[in-house]
Amino acid sequence: MQPKNKRGDWSLMDADWNDDLPIYRQLRDRVVAMLLEGVISDGDALPSVRSVAAEYRLNPLTVLKGYQELVDEDLVEKRRGRGMYVLPGARDKVLADERRRFLDNQWPDVVAMMHRLGIAPADLLADIDSDKNK
Amino acid sequence: MTALVSARGVSKHYGETRAVDNVSFDIEPGRIVGLIGPNGAGKTTLLKAVLGLTDCDGDLSVCGLDPFRKRRELMHAVSYVADVAVLPRWIVVSKLLKFVETIHPNFSIEAARASLAQTKIPLNAPVKTLSKGMVAQLHLSIIMAIDAKLLVLDEPTLGLDILFRKSFYTQLLNDYFDEQKTIIITTHQVEEIENLLTDVMFIDDGRIVLDESLETVGERYTELMAAPEQADRARGLTPLAERSLFGKSVFTFEGVSRDQLAGLGEVRTPGLADLFVAKLSRERAA
Numbered sequence: 001m002q003p004k005n006k007r008g009d010w011s012l013m014d015a016d017w018n019d020d021l022p023i024y025r026q027l028r029d030r031v032v033a034m035l036l037e038g039v040i041s042d043g044d045a046l047p048s049v050r051s052v053a054a055e056y057r058l059n060p061l062t063v064l065k066g067y068q069e070l071v072d073e074d075l076v077e078k079r080r081g082r083g084m085y086v087l088p089g090a091r092d093k094v095l096a097d098e099r100r101r102f103l104d105n106q107w108p109d110v111v112a113m114m115h116r117l118g119i120a121p122a123d124l125l126a127d128i129d130s131d132k133n134k
Numbered sequence: 135m136t137a138l139v140s141a142r143g144v145s146k147h148y149g150e151t152r153a154v155d156n157v158s159f160d161i162e163p164g165r166i167v168g169l170i171g172p173n174g175a176g177k178t179t180l181l182k183a184v185l186g187l188t189d190c191d192g193d194l195s196v197c198g199l200d201p202f203r204k205r206r207e208l209m210h211a212v213s214y215v216a217d218v219a220v221l222p223r224w225i226v227v228s229k230l231l232k233f234v235e236t237i238h239p240n241f242s243i244e245a246a247r248a249s250l251a252q253t254k255i256p257l258n259a260p261v262k263t264l265s266k267g268m269v270a271q272l273h274l275s276i277i278m279a280i281d282a283k284l285l286v287l288d289e290p291t292l293g294l295d296i297l298f299r300k301s302f303y304t305q306l307l308n309d310y311f312d313e314q315k316t317i318i319i320t321t322h323q324v325e326e327i328e329n330l331l332t333d334v335m336f337i338d339d340g341r342i343v344l345d346e347s348l349e350t351v352g353e354r355y356t357e358l359m360a361a362p363e364q365a366d367r368a369r370g371l372t373p374l375a376e377r378s379l380f381g382k383s384v385f386t387f388e389g390v391s392r393d394q395l396a397g398l399g400e401v402r403t404p405g406l407a408d409l410f411v412a413k414l415s416r417e418r419a420a
Contacts, residue, residue, distance in 0.1 A: 019402050022352060023329060054308035057300065059166050059332045059348070 023058060027066030035075070035086070035094045042091055046076060046084040136198075138163045138284060138316050139184060143192035145340075146179050153179040154190065155340035161333070163283070164313040168327055169320045170410055171337035177320045178217065180337065181286055184318070185214055197283055210240055213282040215273050217289035217320075223262035227255060227272065234276055246279035249309060267298040274302060278310045285310070287319045291326075299323070303330060328406040336413055343417045344409075352403040356392055358385045360399035368398050375412035386412040 017023050034040045049067065053060040067084050070076040075090040114121070137160035146154040154176045161167055171177045183190040186201030186208050194201060197211045221230065227250070235243045250257065253271050255264060264272065270291065277285065291299040307330070311317060321327055328334075334351065336344040346354065360368045365383040369376070371394065373385035386404050387395065395401045404412070 017329070019405065020400075022403070050308060050312075053311075054304045054306075056329070057303045057307065057327075058329045060307070060311065060313075061332050062329065 024062050024065035024069065027052075027058075027063065028069040031066070031070060032075070032094050035091050036098060038091075040086055042086050042088045044086045045082075046086070048083050137161060137195075138197060139318075140195045141184075141192065142194075144180075144183060144190050144194050145192055146176075146183055146188065146190040152340045154183065156192070157337075157340075157342045159335065159342060159345050161316060161318070163316050165332045166311065166317045166319070166330060167333045167335060168324070168331040168406075169318055169335050169337060170324055170406065171320075172414070175337045176340040177337055178288060179340075181214075181288055181318065181320070185212060185286060209238075211282055212284040212286065213277040213280045214286040215277055215288065215290050217292060221261045221269060221272065224260060226258060226260050227264075228257040230261070230272075231257075231276070238280060240281045241276075242279050242281065246275050249275040249278060249305075252305075267294050270294055270298065270302065274305060278306070283314070283316060285315065285317045287317065289321055290319065291321065291323065299326060303327065324407045324410065325405065334406060336410055338414050338417055344413050351406075351409070354389060355404050355409055356387045356390060356395060357402050357404040357408065358387065358395045358399050359383075359402075360385060364398045368395075371395070374416045377408075 017026055021029075031040070031046065040046070046067065047055075049060050049063045052058070052063045067076065067078075070084070071078060073093075075087060075093065076084045077087050078084055113119075114124075139159075139161040141160075142158050144154060144157050145152065157180070169177050169180070179188065182188040183194060184196055184201060186196070186203075186205035189202045196208060199208050199211075201208050225233070231243050231246050234241050234246075247257070250272070253268065253275070255268050255272055255275075261269065261272070274290070291302055294302065303326075306317070319327060319331075328348075331348055333347045334344065335342055355374075358368055358373075359379070360383050362381070362383070368383065368385050371387060371390050373387050373390075375386045377384050382399070386409060392401050
């Protein structure tokens with residue numbers, strides 16, 4: 001058996017799949033989310049295809065396809081005979097991507113919403129600071 | 135790649151009844167194939183033909199052998215759990231393992247013991263003292279200890295509770311399956327195995343009405359949840375089937391691109407159970 005990860009927290013991936021996206025894609029998204037949350041880090045091994053397939057009762061080709069997405073994005077690499085490993089810099093890469101996505105897609109909506117509701121940036125900043133001081 | 139199972143025009147008649155009616159298909163090594171059909175569709179007859187337990191018309195080859203004529207040889211390469219499989223009630227588990235060892239050349243008694251060690255089944259227990267779930271586990275431990283190229287499971291989890299069913303498939307994937315092995319499963323619990331399958335075959339009235347990899351199912355079939363005002367436009371694209379859900383119409387389409395449907399509502403890949411119903415109602419109407 002492969003070691004799961006530092007916190008042994010692969011169970012974070014509960015097996016609730018939604019019908020809107022292919023499962024391999026959801027698997028890829030979950031690994032990315034785990035990278036962002038720091039559950040797995042650069043250099044960590046991903047669980048073997050077999051153990052993920054068995055645990056979630058997925059066919060191994062689906063798991064492999066999900067992992068292949070991560071390989072194609074240069075987030076993990078396949079080491080011959082040893083499995084999949086998170087590449088150095090993967091987390092920074094994911095973080096940069098997600099930040100860009102937030103700024104490009106979500107932030108304009110937030111700004112529009114603030115205009116509609118008449119919220120000044122200073123109000124929000126005051127809010128964030130008071131949260132910090134709690 | 136050469137197919138592990140190859141059927142061309144295979145039929146099986148019982149008197150006037152055509153249990154299997156002129157079917158052709160190939161199954162490649164390393165696949166997990168779901169054979170789905172209503173009761174009496176011909177699933178078990180087809181599996182019996184594949185295993186050489188019954189003769190049939192047409193060309194059928196399994197592991198390169200004619201299953202009916204070369205059954206003895208074939209039995210080295212396949213293992214099978216029948217939906218009606220029974221173990222002798224009086225036999226003690228450890229004796230059963232020794233017995234299988236003497237009759238099957240590819241059976242590893244060590245592998246079976248290791249697999250049983252992960253269950254609550256005691257080696258010194260007679261079969262009659264085991265629960266239904268334990269008997270199913272015992273079966274699985276035995277057949278998974280046979281180094282077979284093809285594993286045929288006919289309703290393997292019938293009558294088992296959900297926990298047993300889940301652990302059954304987990305064990306199957308963890309301890310048995312690899313890219314050299316091929317599994318054919320029939321079950322009525324389609325939802326439970328649909329993520330497990332690489333391929334699916336629907337059989338109805340002795341004929342194969344769908345034979346696809348799960349990947350191409352997602353490309354060929356789409357489900358559309360349309361708002362009422364879009365329903366007529368959706369009907370114009372000749373859906374396979376229509377049902378209603380929370381006041382919306384849900385359509386199943388074959389060979390209609392997602393782009394064509396995108397403006398009409400939410401588009402997704404249908405679940406196998408819904409696809410099965412859609413496909414069969416269409417076949418039967420035809």
